[in-house]
Amino acid sequence: MSKVLITGAAGFIGSQLAYKLWTDGDDLVLIDNFSYGSEDNLIFEKHDFRAEVIRMDIRDIDAINRLFEKEQFDYVYHIAAITPLPDCQTNPSEAVEVNVMGTVNILEAGRRYGAGKIIFASTSAVYENTEKFPSLEDEVVPPSLIYPNTKYTAECYCRAYADVYGMNITCMRFANVYGPHLDCLRTQPPVVGYLIREFYYDRKPILHSNGTQKRDFVYVEDLVDLCLRVRQGTGFDIVNVSINEVISINELTEVVAELMGKAHLKPDYTDSGNYWKKYPELYEGVYRISERALDHEVTKYTRLSNQHAWERYGWKPRTDLRTGIQNTIDFSVRVIRERDKKG
Numbered sequence: 001m002s003k004v005l006i007t008g009a010a011g012f013i014g015s016q017l018a019y020k021l022w023t024d025g026d027d028l029v030l031i032d033n034f035s036y037g038s039e040d041n042l043i044f045e046k047h048d049f050r051a052e053v054i055r056m057d058i059r060d061i062d063a064i065n066r067l068f069e070k071e072q073f074d075y076v077y078h079i080a081a082i083t084p085l086p087d088c089q090t091n092p093s094e095a096v097e098v099n100v101m102g103t104v105n106i107l108e109a110g111r112r113y114g115a116g117k118i119i120f121a122s123t124s125a126v127y128e129n130t131e132k133f134p135s136l137e138d139e140v141v142p143p144s145l146i147y148p149n150t151k152y153t154a155e156c157y158c159r160a161y162a163d164v165y166g167m168n169i170t171c172m173r174f175a176n177v178y179g180p181h182l183d184c185l186r187t188q189p190p191v192v193g194y195l196i197r198e199f200y201y202d203r204k205p206i207l208h209s210n211g212t213q214k215r216d217f218v219y220v221e222d223l224v225d226l227c228l229r230v231r232q233g234t235g236f237d238i239v240n241v242s243i244n245e246v247i248s249i250n251e252l253t254e255v256v257a258e259l260m261g262k263a264h265l266k267p268d269y270t271d272s273g274n275y276w277k278k279y280p281e282l283y284e285g286v287y288r289i290s291e292r293a294l295d296h297e298v299t300k301y302t303r304l305s306n307q308h309a310w311e312r313y314g315w316k317p318r319t320d321l322r323t324g325i326q327n328t329i330d331f332s333v334r335v336i337r338e339r340d341k342k343g
């Protein structure tokens, strides 16, 4: 039995990972500050984690140090972060404090008190300026927006700690992740959650740009499978977690609509800049956000190679899109119904 820490355990990916590790019999320590995660995420068919998650902020260096000193972790999954791109862009100091400093706190506590291995949740967003597809782990062109920069910087610190202290650290660059527990209720949910919510309420989804932008989507259970496999790697590593296939947002919308019986609700389209208009602070001040950067974020193409995941960890994604989307719909519809019942 391994002693495992998961930060961000009340979030979409952290909670799914917790359930899998609990099923496997690991001894879990779960932390979250509930800034984004929710208690609903912690209720599973065979287990309820609500009473087990410690309310802790990864910025609280003393609390993090005490935790590492007490527990002596075999594995640390550092999943906590501020993930919505607009939140990072509108509050860069907080994004850096949580995503960069919070990661350094975890690395430093692991160095001082020992941690068998640290696995860091990074993102395909670091490839925002990379124009080679499918993108390889060592081909990153430094990104421009705040969120990918926080992750890119945190990766650099992971590498630094591995180099200087000989720690075992893996950075996993997740493509767009979907699956049960995906947030469909936040102001700007990820696209799959957004589509499910709009179709559930019989509303036409509004797609930014013309919907032809293509992305690489990976199912959360497949991602969790790789989270387990990377435990075997020593030293420093970066690995993409993707299906290395793309689907356009229009095609994705059609799949969700068809599976929910809402194919008659054809999407409306709006200018890519309108996505950001909900964040007026970005348009205030002496220097305003550039239209080019905004348009690029909405229309960019993402495709990640998963060759390294296969060669080093024997991992391949197994879930086909329709099955994954159906599971996501089933879960999200239950969550929306429960929320509406509570009022």
Ligand SMILES: NC(=O)c1ccc[n+]([C@@H]2O[C@H](COP(=O)([O-])OP(=O)(O)OC[C@H]3O[C@@H](n4cnc5c(N)ncnc54)[C@H](O)[C@@H]3O)[C@@H](O)[C@H]2O)c1
Residues within 6 Å of the ligand: 007, 008, 009, 010, 011, 012, 013, 014, 031, 032, 033, 034, 035, 036, 037, 038, 056, 057, 058, 059, 078, 079, 080, 081, 082, 083, 098, 102, 121, 122, 123, 124, 125, 173, 174, 175, 176, 177, 178, 183, 190
């Ligand atoms: N979901 C995706 O498509 C995707 C894609 C690429 C990378 N990622 C990365 O995967 C990780 C998990 O993403 P997710 O979709 O589950 O996001 P999420 O927002 O559902 O989960 C993140 C969790 O971290 C917690 N958290 C935030 N700040 C914290 C702090 N200061 N202290 C303690 N906890 C804090 C939040 O409350 C939340 O529960 C993130 O690091 C994200 O950057 C996600």
